Amino acid sequence: MEAPVDFIRAKILDDTASNRYGGRVCTRFPPEPNGYLHLGHAKSICLNFGVAKEFAGQCNLRFDDTNPTKEEIEYVDAIREDVRWLGGDWQDREYYASDYFERLYAYAEQLIQMGRAYVDDLSADEIREYRGTLTSPGRESPYRNRGVEENLDMFRRMRAGEFPDGARVLRAKIDMAAPNLVMRDPTLYRIRHAAHHRTGDMWCIYPLYDYTHCLSDSLEGVTHSLCTLEFANNRELYDWVLATLGVYRPQQIEFARLNVTYTVLSKRKLIQLVESGYVSGWDDPRMPTLCGLRRRGVPPQALREFCRRVGLARVNSTVEYAMLEFCIREYLNEHALRFMVVLDPVKVVIENYPGNLVEELDMPLHPKNPARASRKVPFSRELYIERDDFRLEPPKKFHRLVVGAEVRLRYAYLVTCREAVTDASGAVRELRCVYDPQSRGGVSPDGRKVKGTIHWVCAGRAVPAVARLYEQLFVSETPEDVPESKTFLNNLNPGSVRAVQALLEPALSDMAVEGECVQFERLGYFCKDRDSTHALPVFNRTVTLRDTWAKLEKKGE
Ligand code: ATP
Numbered sequence: 001m002e003a004p005v006d007f008i009r010a011k012i013l014d015d016t017a018s019n020r021y022g023g024r025v026c027t028r029f030p031p032e033p034n035g036y037l038h039l040g041h042a043k044s045i046c047l048n049f050g051v052a053k054e055f056a057g058q059c060n061l062r063f064d065d066t067n068p069t070k071e072e073i074e075y076v077d078a079i080r081e082d083v084r085w086l087g088g089d090w091q092d093r094e095y096y097a098s099d100y101f102e103r104l105y106a107y108a109e110q111l112i113q114m115g116r117a118y119v120d121d122l123s124a125d126e127i128r129e130y131r132g133t134l135t136s137p138g139r140e141s142p143y144r145n146r147g148v149e150e151n152l153d154m155f156r157r158m159r160a161g162e163f164p165d166g167a168r169v170l171r172a173k174i175d176m177a178a179p180n181l182v183m184r185d186p187t188l189y190r191i192r193h194a195a196h197h198r199t200g201d202m203w204c205i206y207p208l209y210d211y212t213h214c215l216s217d218s219l220e221g222v223t224h225s226l227c228t229l230e231f232a233n234n235r236e237l238y239d240w241v242l243a244t245l246g247v248y249r250p251q252q253i254e255f256a257r258l259n260v261t262y263t264v265l266s267k268r269k270l271i272q273l274v275e276s277g278y279v280s281g282w283d284d285p286r287m288p289t290l291c292g293l294r295r296r297g298v299p300p301q302a303l304r305e306f307c308r309r310v311g312l313a314r315v316n317s318t319v320e321y322a323m324l325e326f327c328i329r330e331y332l333n334e335h336a337l338r339f340m341v342v343l344d345p346v347k348v349v350i351e352n353y354p355g356n357l358v359e360e361l362d363m364p365l366h367p368k369n370p371a372r373a374s375r376k377v378p379f380s381r382e383l384y385i386e387r388d389d390f391r392l393e394p395p396k397k398f399h400r401l402v403v404g405a406e407v408r409l410r411y412a413y414l415v416t417c418r419e420a421v422t423d424a425s426g427a428v429r430e431l432r433c434v435y436d437p438q439s440r441g442g443v444s445p446d447g448r449k450v451k452g453t454i455h456w457v458c459a460g461r462a463v464p465a466v467a468r469l470y471e472q473l474f475v476s477e478t479p480e481d482v483p484e485s486k487t488f489l490n491n492l493n494p495g496s497v498r499a500v501q502a503l504l505e506p507a508l509s510d511m512a513v514e515g516e517c518v519q520f521e522r523l524g525y526f527c528k529d530r531d532s533t534h535a536l537p538v539f540n541r542t543v544t545l546r547d548t549w550a551k552l553e554k555k556g557e
């Protein structure tokens with residue numbers, strides 16, 4: 001059975017069936033290069049590129065670069081990299097709204113000539129005041145009835161740079177009493193004496209979003225212009241511009257934007273985090289940016305699955321961050337190679353194991369996929385285990401190491417603890433154990449039950465590293481919900497990152513690839529970082545495992 005289609009795909013199916021647009025499907029992903037892409041954009045990328053692929057159509061990458069003061073080439077490059085990483089393929093169709101400036105200008109003159117646009121000398125504040133409200137109609141500007149010739153002359157002089165910023169604007173002449181406020185003579189062009197990252201000083205007037213977007217879509221032959229719900233009111237203007245000019249008209253369709261708990265998804269706020277130094281940069285592994293998620297170790301497949309599960313709706317809602325983590329674990333459980341790492345070591349001495357012997361034990365790199373090559377793990381008389389895997393006074397159902405009990409060292413041997421050596425403060429310094437030489441591979445030789453299995457590393461061969469343990473960046477599920485005058489920055493989690501030492505089994509040190517996730521057995525999924533400021537290799541924790549241990553402990557204590 002086929003999966004049920006969402007309302008957007010249903011619409012596109014209808015349109016292709018009725019041969020609207022000649023059966024063609026063309027979408028676009030239109031980021032404004034004024035920041036890095038985030039989780040919300042992932043939804044739009046997956047939708048636009050996904051739909052194009054499913055319908056054997058095309059998806060363009062278009063930079064909506066109409067605001068020269070906030071846009072930078074750095075962002076363009078980052079966006080390109082992020083879209084590609086997520087699987088978006090725009091082939092040679094990389095477009096820029098700024099490439100259309102000349103044509104957009106010509107269309108504007110055409111609107112003036114048709115008597116459908118005028119130059120207004122009101123200030124921005126006055127324009128706002130004249131606009132009216134939802135319950136009261138707007139007032140017409142005193143400049144609204146300028147003649148075509150005067151408007152043309154004024155507009156050309158705007159372009160020629162005769163007027164300072166904000167002195168005049170070009171507005172559409174629609175209806176100051178329109179119930180939809182967007183239609184009350186919206187501004188089409190404003191004066192900005194600012195260099196643009198692509199067009200340099202060629203222009204000092206810049207077209208506004210509503211005017212630019214529909215015409216860019218039209219010029220590119222986009223069939224379905226998918227955007228978020230806030231633009232529902234703007235659709236009327238979108239259609240008006242294209243209908244008035246009599247040009248090709250794509251269909252705008254709105255969908256709910258993605259919101260995720262414990263996260264802010266607004267470039268403006270993300271910029272604040274970066275610029276105020278709350279995070280180390282756009283790609284800080286705690287950031288919900290695509291480059292941050294990538295550095296954290298999130299595979300693009302997991303992100304695409306997340307977007308698929310989120311689905312499409314016509315009503316805004318908030319998705320649990322835990323759902324993203326679920327998708328990450330699901331993918332990594334299948335694909336990540338396994339290694340043993342100890343983060344909080346306590347020494348184990350196996351008294352009956354020869355002091356000069358090091359055995360190389362064979363262990364699978366992936367438990368469910370033995371076809372994959374195995375790895376060699378050295379075993380010796382002195383090992384490290386996790387401090388937390390031993391208790392002097394164990395809670396109920398504690399199946400790890402305690403004095404007098406037996407535990408399995410993963411894939412190695414069964415060992416029994418004889419004695420815990422403590423220091424003056426009572427802290428455990430060393431565990432004296434014996435092993436059963438008959439239990440190689442961790443197999444019970446006589447069928448006796450050994451419930452617990454713990455991980456370990458060889459003391460003499462472990463490779464030191466740094467592990468960064470991440471928590472949510474915000475303590476609040478809804479960090480943006482703050483009372484007036486307070487800021488979302490008050491909801492930052494002061495403990496969102498903690499660096500600890502790690503002792504790696506040697507095979508991991510040899511095999512770890514930057515940017516690729518592995519599982520530290522029983523601890524979580526980690527990704528080798530490209531941090532070069534540390535002398536030691538750094539691993540970022542991508543996600544924890546679902547920790548049944550912690551749950552059991554809570555119940556027992
Ligand atoms: P922000 O609010 O973070 O500044 P934006 O919408 O201004 O985001 P754009 O660069 O204009 O960012 O967005 C490019 C595309 O991504 C648009 O089509 C926009 O609708 C979509 N998009 C942005 N944020 C989200 C989101 N949270 N969920 C779904 N789509 C989004």
Ligand code: MG
Pocket residue numbers: 032
């Ligand atoms: Mg925007």
